[in-house]
Amino acid sequence: MLKRALGKTIQELRKSAGITQTELGERANLHRTYISEVETGTRNLSLETIANLAAALECPLPKLFSRMQHALTHMAEDPGEEVMASFKGQRVEV
Amino acid sequence: MLKRALGKTIQELRKSAGITQTELGERANLHRTYISEVETGTRNLSLETIANLAAALECPLPKLFSRMQHALTHMAEDPGEEVMASFKGQRVEV
Numbered sequence: 171m172l173k174r175a176l177g178k179t180i181q182e183l184r185k186s187a188g189i190t191q192t193e194l195g196e197r198a199n200l201h202r203t204y205i206s207e208v209e210t211g212t213r214n215l216s217l218e219t220i221a222n223l224a225a226a227l228e229c230p231l232p233k234l235f236s237r238m239q240h241a242l243t244h245m246a247e248d249p250g251e252e253v254m255a256s257f258k259g260q261r262v263e264v
Numbered sequence: 265m266l267k268r269a270l271g272k273t274i275q276e277l278r279k280s281a282g283i284t285q286t287e288l289g290e291r292a293n294l295h296r297t298y299i300s301e302v303e304t305g306t307r308n309l310s311l312e313t314i315a316n317l318a319a320a321l322e323c324p325l326p327k328l329f330s331r332m333q334h335a336l337t338h339m340a341e342d343p344g345e346e347v348m349a350s351f352k353g354q355r356v357e358v
Contacts, residue, residue, distance in 0.1 A: 172311060215311050216308045217270060217310075218266060218267070220311065221266050232326045232333060234329075235326040235329050
């Protein structure tokens, strides 16, 4: 849940900055597929990687975590969206 | 530098809470020696461990990072203290 909230926050900041995953990867010296995994919340990022991404997004760490906490609250209030988001882009057998 | 600043912040919060490294370890389900390494800045903590420690210290993440940024600025302004702190508890050959 925490990783998903951070990923969502990073994705929102990246979109606000109007850059692609590839461009963010170039700025932070990380591969595009890694950025993709960060945004979907499958990576348990280290302090240094979080700081690296925050710098690439020109967002101070306290602000990043304040936004993450907001995303977390939103996710807790609306589990439906969370569940749907986890299926996004996947082919689901029903 | 970043890891040292986070370690220092966690140490300050622990001391403000009036608890030992062992007690913090028990609250966060981490070993005392690990807490010691966190506080001296030798560990590159993951998001989940940072969140775990913040919860054990009853400190919201945005506040933790705001304090860390303050510690970072202080360390940058006073490199002497930083250098001395890195020798603390070590026997130094001169």
